[in-house]
Amino acid sequence: xxLTLKIWRQENAQSKGVMTTYPxxxxxxxxxxxxxxxxxxxxxxxxxxxxxxxxxxxREGICGMCSMFINGEAHGPDRNVTTCQLHMRKFKDGxxxxxxxxxxxxxxxxxxxxxxxxxxxxxxxxxxxxxxNTSGNTQDANxxxxxxxxxxxxxxxxxxxxxxxxxxxxxxxxxxxxxxxKVSQFALLPQGQVEAADRVQNMVDQMDLEGFGNCTNTxxxxxxxxxGISLDxxxxxxxxxxxSKVL
Amino acid sequence: xxxxxxxxxxxxxxxxxxxxxxxxFLLQHFTINSLSVIxxxxxxxxxxxxxxxxxxQFVLQPVLIFGVIFHFLMGFVLDxxxxxxxxxxxxxxxxxANSKWVSxxxxxxxxxxxxxxxxxxxxxxxxxVNTKFIQGDWSGRIEGVxxxxxxxxxxxxxxNPYRVGAYAIAFVFLALHLNHGFTSAFQxxxxxxxxxxxxxxxxxxxxxxxxxxxxxIALFHHLTH
Numbered sequence: 001x002x003l004t005l006k007i008w009r010q011e012n013a014q015s016k017g018v019m020t021t022y023p024x025x026x027x028x029x030x031x032x033x034x035x036x037x038x039x040x041x042x043x044x045x046x047x048x049x050x051x052x053x054x055x056x057x058x059r060e061g062i063c064g065m066c067s068m069f070i071n072g073e074a075h076g077p078d079r080n081v082t083t084c085q086l087h088m089r090k091f092k093d094g095x096x097x098x099x100x101x102x103x104x105x106x107x108x109x110x111x112x113x114x115x116x117x118x119x120x121x122x123x124x125x126x127x128x129x130x131x132x133n134t135s136g137n138t139q140d141a142n143x144x145x146x147x148x149x150x151x152x153x154x155x156x157x158x159x160x161x162x163x164x165x166x167x168x169x170x171x172x173x174x175x176x177x178x179x180x181x182k183v184s185q186f187a188l189l190p191q192g193q194v195e196a197a198d199r200v201q202n203m204v205d206q207m208d209l210e211g212f213g214n215c216t217n218t219x220x221x222x223x224x225x226x227x228g229i230s231l232d233x234x235x236x237x238x239x240x241x242x243x244s245k246v247l
Numbered sequence: 248x249x250x251x252x253x254x255x256x257x258x259x260x261x262x263x264x265x266x267x268x269x270x271x272f273l274l275q276h277f278t279i280n281s282l283s284v285i286x287x288x289x290x291x292x293x294x295x296x297x298x299x300x301x302x303x304q305f306v307l308q309p310v311l312i313f314g315v316i317f318h319f320l321m322g323f324v325l326d327x328x329x330x331x332x333x334x335x336x337x338x339x340x341x342x343x344a345n346s347k348w349v350s351x352x353x354x355x356x357x358x359x360x361x362x363x364x365x366x367x368x369x370x371x372x373x374x375x376v377n378t379k380f381i382q383g384d385w386s387g388r389i390e391g392v393x394x395x396x397x398x399x400x401x402x403x404x405x406x407n408p409y410r411v412g413a414y415a416i417a418f419v420f421l422a423l424h425l426n427h428g429f430t431s432a433f434q435x436x437x438x439x440x441x442x443x444x445x446x447x448x449x450x451x452x453x454x455x456x457x458x459x460x461x462x463x464i465a466l467f468h469h470l471t472h
Contacts, residue, residue: 008338018298019338072341098339105334171351172329187256204254213332214255214325216353217431217441222343232439238256239437245251 001027004096005040007052010109017109019098029089033076034066036088053112058087061085061226064161067168068113069100074165074224082163102168106175106210112216117164119179119210124162126206127199128182130191142188154188157181159227166221166229172213177221179207180233187240197244204241216238258325265318266428270453272311277457280401284467287398294397295387298375319361326354349423350431356424363417370404383425405468414465418458425454 002025010017016235023045027036034056041051057065070076076086079118091097099113129134132138156238158181183200186192215234222231251257282290297303342351349356358443378384389396405411429450433441440446 006338017335069337072337072339073344077344100337100339103334103337105332107334109334121273169345171333173332173334174329182311208255211332212255213329214259215435216325216329216350217427217434218346220342220345230444231434235434235437235439235442237437238260238435241254241256242251242260242437245257 001029001091001093003036003091003094006096006098007107008066008100008113009052009112010101012111013108015228017112019100027088029087030090032059032082032084033068033070033086033088053110053114055114056084058247059084062161064163067102067115067117067164069102069168071098074102074169075163075226079223080226080228082161082165085226089205102164103214104167104173106212107167115164117162119212120162120164120175122210123179123203123206124182125177127195128186130186131195132191139171140206141191146190150188153187157184157188157233160185160225160229161227163226165224165226167212169220169224170213170215171218171220172216174215174221175207175210175212176215176234176237177225177229177231179203180235180237181229183237183240184233187236196240199243200237200240204237250329254399255328259319259435260437262318262321262325263432265314265321266432268314269318270425270429270432272314273457274453277460280464281460283398283401284464288394291395291397292389292400295395297334298379298387298397299385315364319357321355322357347427350427353424354421359417359420360424363421364416366410366413366417370410371400374400402468402472405465407472411469419463421461422455422458424455425458426450429454 002023004223005022005024006019006023008017009020014054022040022044024036029038031039034054037054044051044074055065055067057063057144059066059083064082066075068075068083070083070086075081076084076090078090101107101109101113101115102117103109103115106119107117110116158227160181162178164178167173167175183203186199187196217231218232219231220228252261282293319447377456387395387397389399392399405414413461430441430447433439433446441450
């Protein structure tokens with residue numbers, strides 16, 4: 001495949017970025033998107049140019065590190081995949097592909113396509129955990145009765161990999177799908193219910209402090225989420241917060 | 248409780264509650280206006296009751312005014328916050344790939360409705376306030392009209408085809424605004440009802456039937472004049 005790449009290049013957080021055009025040839029449709037980026041970077045290095053900086057780690061769709069905004073969509077045009085699981089066969093020979101970093105005030109660009117998503121870590125630190133006595137007398141989770149529905153729904157919420165596609169795609173840069181998923185995975189389980197009120201309040205407070213926007217229920221986050229996290233998690237988070245403040 | 252409305256979720260809940268209130272009001276307004284097509288006498292009787300009943304005039308009307316102002320102001324506040332949360336705009340953003348145009352442009356449709364309300368107030372509400380609260384005339388009658396004046400005033404207002412056109416355009420945007428707002432309000436108050444088929448069907452019926460009905464009423468008065 002022969003492609004034209006338009007990639008956001010930005011030296012550092014302070015510098016002004018610009019879209020730069022790179023023609024690229026001999027791309028196999030079987031390559032992953034990141035492999036195509038590797039080919040480009042190899043060519044740039046051989047030419048003496050600086051390679052395009054981008055996040056990646058497992059390249060198996062589970063770590064949540066890759067974070068590109070491709071042709072106007074987080075993780076590109078495919079559904080339920082991260083950028084590393086997006087393949088070049090989704091594009092046509094001769095296509096022009098726009099590649100930008102995830103954009104949000106709370107996700108400042110570090111360099112090129114790298115963004116700082118540590119705001120998510122701070123939200124997790126604020127309440128995305130359960131306090132367990134690890135003295136050796138901890139009750140086996142399997143001995144606590146829980147309905148199949150709740151277990152499955154909690155597991156679905158827990159599949160959120162915190163990649164930030166929800167924020168990137170939201171016109172308001174809202175993080176409510178991420179926070180909703182993290183609140184839900186604990187709120188649905190007996191172990192998480194003890195600290196449910198403090199958790200939702202602390203996580204929502206931290207989310208607001210980080211400067212994420214308000215959800216206007218467009219549903220774009222659910223569509224673009226590589227793990228298919230449901231909007232129901234946002235409703236559950238809203239419910240949990242109301243319960244914690246009003247009841 | 249005050250803390251709740253300082254949070255992003257609290258503000259969304261407040262927005263949704265005001266939306267539910269306004270949707271109930273809209274249904275009531277539509278029901279009364281429909282009477283003008285079915286029975287002018289009944290329309291006059293109900294309008295006079297609504298226009299002179301102390302509970303409606305001095306309790307419900309101020310609550311309604313507060314609800315309308317609150318909904319618009321909160322809409323602007325949330326939009327300003329959302330714009331602040333956005334970083335630099337994308338060079339290429341394909342919003343149509345994952346969401347409906349109307350859900351991404353609630354502020355725009357809201358602004359059209361706000362413009363319509365200014366026209367609507369000039370047409371009906373300000374003259375009504377003038378008659379009752381400035382001139383002190385609570386009789387509901389004018390010279391040359393047998394019975395109450397409300398039907399005649401409404402009927403005359405839609406002689407002008409441009410006014411009918413402006414109302415029709417505004418109601419199209421109201422339909423779009425309601426189409427997203429109805430189900431969205433459920434989500435904001437923590438209910439998943441808005442995602443259920445039955446509520447979505449009710450939402451579509453409500454969002455399109457009521458504005459279409461209002462357009463029909465305006466056309467009826469224009470064509471029968």
